[in-house]
Amino acid sequence: MMTNKHIFFPPSPSSFQNAMMPILRLAALASAVLCTQTFAAGSHQVSLNAEQLLHAGVKTEAVISAPAANGVANQGGLHLSGTVIASANAVNVVSSMVGGVVREIHASALQPVRSGQALISLFSQPLMEMQREYLQLATQAKLAREKRERDEALLKEGIIAQSRLQDSRAAALQTEIAAKERYQSLRSAGMSETAIQNLLTQQQLSPVLVLAASAGGTLSEIQVRPGQRIEAGMPVASVSKDAPWWLELQASAQQAAQIRPGDLLQVSNCATAKVNAVAAHVQSSNQTILIRAQVTQNSQCLKLNQFVEAVHQSAQQAPGSLGVPLRALFQSARVHYVFLKNAQGFEAVRVNLLGQDASHAWVSAPGKQLQPGSQVATQGIVQLKGALAGLGAEEGGGQ
Numbered sequence: 390m391m392t393n394k395h396i397f398f399p400p401s402p403s404s405f406q407n408a409m410m411p412i413l414r415l416a417a418l419a420s421a422v423l424c425t426q427t428f429a430a431g432s433h434q435v436s437l438n439a440e441q442l443l444h445a446g447v448k449t450e451a452v453i454s455a456p457a458a459n460g461v462a463n464q465g466g467l468h469l470s471g472t473v474i475a476s477a478n479a480v481n482v483v484s485s486m487v488g489g490v491v492r493e494i495h496a497s498a499l500q501p502v503r504s505g506q507a508l509i510s511l512f513s514q515p516l517m518e519m520q521r522e523y524l525q526l527a528t529q530a531k532l533a534r535e536k537r538e539r540d541e542a543l544l545k546e547g548i549i550a551q552s553r554l555q556d557s558r559a560a561a562l563q564t565e566i567a568a569k570e571r572y573q574s575l576r577s578a579g580m581s582e583t584a585i586q587n588l589l590t591q592q593q594l595s596p597v598l599v600l601a602a603s604a605g606g607t608l609s610e611i612q613v614r615p616g617q618r619i620e621a622g623m624p625v626a627s628v629s630k631d632a633p634w635w636l637e638l639q640a641s642a643q644q645a646a647q648i649r650p651g652d653l654l655q656v657s658n659c660a661t662a663k664v665n666a667v668a669a670h671v672q673s674s675n676q677t678i679l680i681r682a683q684v685t686q687n688s689q690c691l692k693l694n695q696f697v698e699a700v701h702q703s704a705q706q707a708p709g710s711l712g713v714p715l716r717a718l719f720q721s722a723r724v725h726y727v728f729l730k731n732a733q734g735f736e737a738v739r740v741n742l743l744g745q746d747a748s749h750a751w752v753s754a755p756g757k758q759l760q761p762g763s764q765v766a767t768q769g770i771v772q773l774k775g776a777l778a779g780l781g782a783e784e785g786g787g788q
């Protein structure tokens with residue numbers, strides 16, 4: 390007797406894919422509606438009752454106002470610590486281009502100095518040799534110049550040939566260049582223009598060289614002592630010019646990721662600084678990232694090498710801006726929105742993003758719908774977007 394047996398044939402991969410395609414397309418469509426829905430020009434209101442909000446897992450937080458720009462530190466910002474340093478172009482190094490022995494020191498470290506003020510006196514034998522060579526070359530240049538002038542007069546009278554005048558001019562030019570080169574050497578060595586002119590008129594060599602400050606500021610360091618022999622080119626002192634200080638601050642990798650050039654820092658309630666550089670690497674010694682900022686104007690409460698604490702105040706926290714939790718912000722068609730709680734439920738309010746810090750996005754909103762203290766949704770954003778798109782509020786947890 391024949392019996393009917395039901396034999397199961399597993400579906401082929403191609404038939405399985407064909408059966409799943411409509412489901413996958415529907416899921417993709419729903420996801421696209423939720424994520425990229427462009428709000429209509431009409432109402433952005435989502436009307437939900439208390440039970441629906443509970444099932445959707447919607448939670449809210451309050452909107453805050455930006456800190457007042459009155460010089461008071463924003464205690465909610467990032468706290469950084471570091472030291473006050475001089476900028477790279479604010480340090481003037483005083484050095485001698487000739488070797489010698491330190492004879493006298495005329496100033497003390499950390500005292501204010503003015504441009505041209507004497508700092509150190511040296512006794513230098515090479516300086517005397519340079520002076521002797523300059524006198525010789527200057528005398529030769531003077532004689533060659535006088536001979537050229539005589540030959541020019543003789544040529545006008547037809548006494549000498551043109552070639553002789555050309556030789557006189559070439560000799561005068563060569564000696565003049567050699568004398569100027571030695572003059573510049575004396576100036577580079579530290580001799581003033583007045584001292585060189587006195588050398589020409591009095592023709593008296595002097596082994597004493599006075600090194601002076603080339604710019605006004607604070608004498609930060611004296612690197613030599615009386616009786617010490619120094620070599621040519623050796624730095625002997627450094628002067629910090631009267632320029633705005635820099636801050637060199639240490640930040641963790643998480644903090645550095647939130648700081649951008651142009652952001653503001655409030656320093657101990659006495660000065661403000663603007664970030665001009667964020668290091669691209671981590672220091673191996675302490676695993677921190679250097680943040681460099683320039684003080685906007687020098688303040689008497691800041692001193693060189695001083696330890697300071699600063700609070701990061703994002704440059705985008707403009708007066709009148711509002712802070713919403715980062716989780717409350719979402720986009721639709723590249724426009725930023727937040728869900729503002731009202732009596733009917735929630736309304737999608739368009740905002741302009743000005744910046745953000747560790748916990749808040751700083752925004753401005755047209756009209757007066759968004760105010761400090763207003764409640765905005767921070768969880769259940771996906772459910773609210775789905776309800777606004779006409780898909781209904783999903784049950785379950787928040788975003």
